Structures are given as structure tokens and as C-alpha cells.
Amino acid sequence: MMRPVLIRRERVVPATQAVAFVVGIATALVLGLILLWTSGHSPAEVYERMFDAAFMGTDSLARTLERATPLALTGLAVAVAGSMGLWNIGAEGQMMAGATIAAGVAMGADGLSGPLLIALMVVSGVAGGMVLMLGPALARSHLGVSEIITTLMLVYVAIRVVEWLETGPWKDPESFGFAVIEPVPEQASLPGLFGRAHIGTLIALGLLLVFSLAVSRTAWGYELRLAGSSPNTARYAGISLRRKVLTALLLSGGIAGLAGAVQLTGSATRLESGLSNGYGFAGIIVAALALMRPSGVVVAAFVFGAVQVGGQSIQTLGVSSAISDILQAMILFAALVAAVFFNYRIRWRGPAGRESSDDEQAEAGDDALTMEGV
């Protein structure tokens, strides 16, 4: 019987990435075609609506950017940790923590002028994310406790805290009994760009640029790369692995916290338990799609944002939210699979090493993944 084997590419050719990506998305759209047909919708109409909603006209583009912005920030947060081989699964929670601290500051300092208050909220958002990450980061760097579990657990803590604030201490007295927190002060909303887009997008782009330069062009980034790729060599060079793990995780938490503050000041009216809206978890997908590279995060966040906007828009055509979710998931899944083919190629192998013809290169064996085994 023939079975598929994944073989690591000797070299990653940039063109294959684009091709794999396009083929992946196209495959998903074809599968979506079948899904839409069988559920009684016109695929052409649905796809056209998705495309229009995400890209056509400034309002659509603005909506996509509005969505892409928190995704880019959480994606970057996950990628920062990922560059050290660490997994920040809890960007969702750190985003909440950042928004919470920012909201608290806004309540206390609502006399300040707009720019000053916003700056203060953004800084406290970063601090909030870092505070929530502090425990997992220290546990990881000093005790070797897996950050995957700890960061994830704190997501639920952060969301519950906001729920408690909504019903208790921070409940808006003018809310006619609804459990909501008072809106952030008028002057604390981020200046808009066009449509619903706001300058949070520029903040995210700037941060991505700074981070990618920092990684490739500074001594600090060099240490981070060295520690991420060869911990023993980093130790040999006198780099403290503990400190690198700690900074990477805190930075990751801080960026996720920033995403919370940007979301609060840019798109939301008040702090609420639904503010993070899954952006933190989606950031994991964005970072994975981006292969942990900042430049990739930009593209992946934009595509992801567009898929979300498009996916929601088709509900007005009567497509159920379940179908819309499946469609979105298929597109992202296809893109993720395509990402695998950036680094691996597939080959069919028959029994007992009989060859199928294939003119590409074979590569190191420990890198070959047998699908059967995985």
C-alpha cells in the first residue's frame, strides 16, 4: 500500500510558499463550494458577499483592518514567545488583564486630556499583560514549569475577574440594573483612520517593524535567536537562558496586554467580559501561519481578519453561523496545512522501499515525518 511521507525541504524556496498558500486557500474554497451547495446556498453569491464585505470599499477594508489589528498584536505576542520555543497559549487572558488595568486607570484618571489618558492606558495595558504573565514566566524560567498549562489557566482567571467586576465593584450605577461597567471616558478613544479603522493598526504595524528589526539587527535579538536555536551554545556564550526565557515571555504577555488596551480604546466602549472575543486564541493560529516570523504575522493577521469579516457578512444571506464558522475554519485550516508545505514536501512511498518517481531532493532522515506514525 502506498503511504504519504513528509520530507523536509533541503531549502525553503520563497515561491513555494506563495504557491502552497494559494493552492491551500483554493482547495478550501472548493470544499466550501460543496458545503454551501449541500446546505442549499449559492456559492457564487456567498463568496462574492464575503469578498465584498472584506475588501470592497473603504468601509469594508476598514472593518478588516479593525479585526486584523488585535490579531496582529496577539499573533506577534505568540510569535515572540515562539521564537524562543515557548508557547504562550494565554494571550486571550493577558489581553483581558491589559484591558482591565487600562480601564481601571481610565476610571481613576478621567480628568486627563485625551492623548495623555490614552498613552497612560496603553502603558498600563502592557503592564497588565505582563503582570498576568509574571507567574507563568517565573515558573518556567526558574522551575521549568510548562508555560503552556499555566498561561492557559490564567485565561479563565482573567475573564472571571472581569465578570466579577461587571457585577460588583465596577458596576455602572447608571446602567438600569444591567451588569455592565461604565464606559471609558469620551476622550479616551483612539483617533480613527477611516471607517472603523483606527490608529491601533499603525501601532501594531510599527511594533511589528520594531520587533523584526530588533530580532535581526540588534545584539539583544541575536541573543534571543541564539538562545532559541541552541540553548547550550547560548550558555557557552555567557547568555543567561533564564533571563532570555523571562524576557521573551514577559514581552509576549506585554504585547498581548497592549492588544487589550488598543481594543478597549480603539473599538470597544467599555470593559466587558467579551472584549477579548477569541483574539488571543486566534493569535496562536496567526503566529503558526506566520511560521513565528513578524513579517508573516502581518499577512496572516490580515487574511484572518478578512476571513472573519467575510464569514460574518454572509449570515445576512441566511447562511447559518455554524456554516459560516465551518467555512472560516476550513480556510484557516487549509492555510495552516499549506504552511506545513513551506518546510516539507510530500512523497508517496510504496511497500519495501519501491520508488515512485519524483525528481526532487531527499533530505535528512530524522526530519522525515511519516504520516502513519503521527
Place this chain on the structure above:
Amino acid sequence: MASSGADHAVWLRGIEKQFPGVIACAGADLRVRPGTIHALLGENGAGKTTMVNVLAGVYRPDGGEVWVNGQQRFFHSPADAIAAGVGMVYQEFRLVPNLTVAENIVLGSAPGLLRTNEIEERVAELSAAYGMAADPTRPVWQLSMGERQRVEILKSLWRNASVLVMDEPTAVLTPGEAAELGATLRAMAEEGRSVIYISHKLDQVVAFCDEATVLRQGKTAATVDNLQDVDLTSLAEMMVGTSGGGYVDRPPPRDRGPEVLSLQNISALNDRGLPALADINMTVHSGEIVGIVGVSGNGQKELAEVITGLRRPAQGRVAVNGQDVTRASPGDRYGLGLAYVPEDRLGVGLAPKMSVVDNSVVRSYKSQRRGLLLVMDRCVKFCQTLVERFGVRVGRLNDPIAGLSGGNLQRLLLGRELAEQPAVLVAAQPTRGLDVQGVAAIQSHLVEQRANGVGVLLISEDLDELQALSDVLLVMYEGRVVGEYPPDVTPRTILGSAMAGNPPT
């Protein structure tokens, strides 16, 4: 398909393989008869590893044919080669440290639902049959290099390989272990299996092997049908094209300078938490080479790590240039003039996935800064200087360093360590796995450093090297220094019994 490859266990014909910027194989041939041990010889970078990687299915050749046991093969992956009966023991072992010996051996070829103790039993039988002591239940991380190699060989035997490829197998072995390996390989050959044996240690090649192929710059330069007919010098000549010298001449004795490295009452534990060093006292002066003699595994690795700050001593004091560095980080010690060429080049000294440039600035990246920025031009220039000064053969400087051959890795590593003009150099097995010219190049660098007033601590398993280069020899046995000898007047027998723990008094 009728063929002239039919009577050979292995026939690699006109193999061509090019890497970005380097031609590794340029039409090389290799024929191995069944039941023989075949030496594959050549300088560093001659293409030996690339050749056997083609045979093992790791690389697909750009040109040429691969025949195994009379059949032409087109391997797409190592799994194909294994299925065709080719077993490979790599220069760097590929075992899973946390799994046991038995688990490692059956990994990837698990025969359905065997119970663990059944597997362990069968592994024990196999190791007994070939005279290789190996406890199947021990985790691999606890094993010495020699023991790990046995596991790799057993792994190939478990898969019933008819051709076993060994890339520089004795580079990591003690002399005793090497002799045992020779016996194991002979036993395999007598069963009709073939062995391809890559090594730079020509005396062992002549002792173990039947026939040989010599590669030079990616081409087959000579074949020897019967190794008994040739002597070592003519073999070396075939490899380099000219008569390669032996060891660098003994440097004339010098007056010692001030003390640059001292250890007082050092004790330390190994990775398993067992005592590895006990009450070590030693000093290295400026302008001298102190040679550490001993069978590997007697505390040499831990000694180097304690000196360079990679291991905390349980007790005692380390000083570099008169300053107490017992609590200093490895980086701080380098700043104080302590350079280190570690034994494990790709695991510790270099970062395999990073570029040649990135690896060449591991020590000096902080001085390649302007403000916060790392100036890439300066890094590249620094790297180019190293490459030229130390004769490193490289392709593109931005490619991962893992593509360099063993000898070239070592040249770059040593060059990097010497670039900042250290006061003390700790060199662990600096010439292991290098060809005649590579050995000579590294040794003459060490001697040159000594002449410049550097204090060198040379840890080696090569007694000839130690005796030729050192001003004083310290013999280590079970974590202690059991004797101090002048290198030139001490007979081998005395050193030998000291290495075995019985220093003559």
C-alpha cells in the same frame, strides 16, 4: 538488469553532489566487496560524509548511480536505504537521550506488539552475540560516547543491515573501546556483511580494514585492494597529494610566565549527580601547554566545564589571570581572557541552524554594535577575516553552519576563540576527527599561541599529540590528577599505567 555492480555489496558510481557554493562530490566512485571492511579516506571536506549520505538516502545525488547488493537503487529517504539493508552510524549520534537503550534500538522499526522485557531480552542477546556490552534498560543520556556508539551499531544490526557505514567511529572512543569496535566489525564482516569505515586515524585503518578508497576534492584519487600492501606514509600521500607531515615539531622549552589559570581543591559532580572531580589542584602559566592525559570519561569534560563556567564546582576555587572567577558566568570569564574550544562542536561551541556569520560572532557580537544595532557589515567582515586566516572552506556565509565539514567547523571555532587574544585557552579534543593537514594546522595554532604567551590547557586522547606539544603532562584517573610527568622523558608504559589508575611511584 544485468550489471557489473552485481558482485559488489555497494557500488557508488560517478557520484556528483553540489551544495550551494560547494561541489562536495565530483564524480566519485566507491566499490565495496561483500564481507570486507572498506576504508573511505580523504582530507576534511574531501566529500566522504557526503558520499555515504548518498548511500544512506540522506541526499539524492545530482548525478551517478547507487547500487546495493547488485541492484540499482533510487533512495528518497533514509528509510528507503534502511529497507535496502544500509545502516548508518553518523558522526553525531542520533539517539533519543530520554529513552532506554532498547527503546532507541527498536525506535522506528517496532515489531508490532512486543513487550518491553521481550525487546530488552532480544537486545541483550544481540549485544552479547557481537561482544558489545550494553545494558538495554539504561537511558541513553547516562551512556558514554563509546556506549552510545554501540547502541547505534546495535540499531543497524536489529534492522539486519547488510552494509554498515561508520563515519569517524573512533573519534569519540577510548583506545580500548576502539579495539573492541575493531573486533565487532570483524565479526560482522565474517558473517558476510560489509562495513564502510571513515576515519582519519590511519594506523587504525590499517589495523581494521581490508581495502580502501581515497577521495580527494570530491573525486576518487586512489583505491587500495589490500591494505596490508601499503604503509602509512603512502596512504597519507594519496590523501593530500603530497607527503603530509606528522605531528607538529616539539616547540623548544621556554621560561614560564606568570600564572594565568589556577584550580584549588576543585570537586564537582557529573550530570548524574555522581562525583566527577575530586580535589583537583592545577595551574597553567603563561606560555606553557599543560596536557591532560587520560581515557575519556575520567573527568576531563567536567574539568573543562568547571574552568569555563558551564558547571558549578561543589567545592574549590577557580582563578583566571589572578582573579577569582568561581562564581563568574562563562561570558564574563571569556571577557577576562579565558577562551574555550569545547569537545562538542555542534552541540556547545556552535549553533548548527544559525549562519556562518552568526556563529563567528558568538564571542564578539557585543563589540560589533553601534548603539543598539548590530552592524551586519562588521559581522560579515569579521567572519571573512576568520575564514581567511584559518583557512576555513565555506560556501555562502549566510547558510547554516551545519553544512561545513568537521574540520572546517573546528577551524572556525578555534579561530573565533583565538580572535580576541585570550590569556588562557582550554582546548578539548581540538584535533579529533581532523585530517592530517587539519591536525597540523590546529596544532601549529596552539604552538603559536604558546609562543605568544598564552597558557594552554590541552585535553586530548591522543598521546602522540600530548607528548609532542605539552610542557607538562597531568594524568587524570577517576576525577583525580594521579600524576605529573615531563612529556619527553616519560615512557609510554608509565603513562599507560597511570592512565589505568596505577601511577608508578
